[in-house]
Amino acid sequence: MSKTEDEKNNHEECQKLMLPVRDALDVISGKWKILILISLMQGNSRFREIERSIPRITSKVLSNELKTLEEHKLIKRTVYDDYPVRIEYSLTEYASTLEKVVNELQIWGINHRKKILEEG
Amino acid sequence: MSKTEDEKNNHEECQKLMLPVRDALDVISGKWKILILISLMQGNSRFREIERSIPRITSKVLSNELKTLEEHKLIKRTVYDDYPVRIEYSLTEYASTLEKVVNELQIWGINHRKKILEEG
DNA sequence: GTAAGCAGTTTCCTAAAGGTAAGCAGGATG
DNA sequence: CATCCTGCTTACCTTTAGGAAACTGCTTAC
Structure with missing residues (x-):
């Protein structure tokens, strides 16, 4: 050849x-999508709850990211007609296929941080 | 509580x-770092070779990305004093710790593409 | 001796991502 | 009745990533 x-x-x-x-x-x-998924994995579901769980994210960014995650079928936005209306975000089943990726990223990040600290 | x-x-x-x-x-x-790592994993090592293996990347971007990958200890730039000088890029051992991440990303991407095509 | 390959650099530019700050409608709380 | 909470939106601005194109110095091949 x-x-x-x-x-x-x-x-x-x-x-x-x-x-x-x-x-x-x-x-x-x-910068944010995976962090949002992690927040949801940890059981957060309300807008403000998610917002508070992610340091330095703003409403605007969160709002946008939630929309695109929904478009990509990774999360679901549900409106409960309680009084007052309650809105909840949740992971779809499809999102669970991403768990391995997130996990490997986490594991690698932990080791990487360790490496950096060791070397100074 | x-x-x-x-x-x-x-x-x-x-x-x-x-x-x-x-x-x-x-x-x-x-957009490019993981693709560059993949190119190296596939055995490419010369600047132009890597450049050609990644569609639509430009010299400038490649040059910058190679520098930051080197800073992060994921690749090594070696100058061989042959005549003419030969420059080769290679993955470090440390880069191999990223293989799982890249792999999971690949697997997920394949399934995701399948999903999108199925749904239209 | 001219064209083409190597490993880039330089300059200039655009688009997209992201941040700041404020506001708004509805409901609940003291 | 004033203030706080919720789930956002709007307008504006800055920063960064990334792209286009040209060019450099050196080497080799035709």
């Missing part, structure tokens, strides 16, 4: 691996 | 989970 053919094959293989990662990043990238 | 106390505990627990994720995101967030 020629060198250029070799490179072509390599690049095709690369693409095959990169495409899904791009798809995934489209959905969960950004 | 009072309700506010309960919330306080919940928030502390949240923080404990969110902090490492933030740390991780600091290192690997952005």
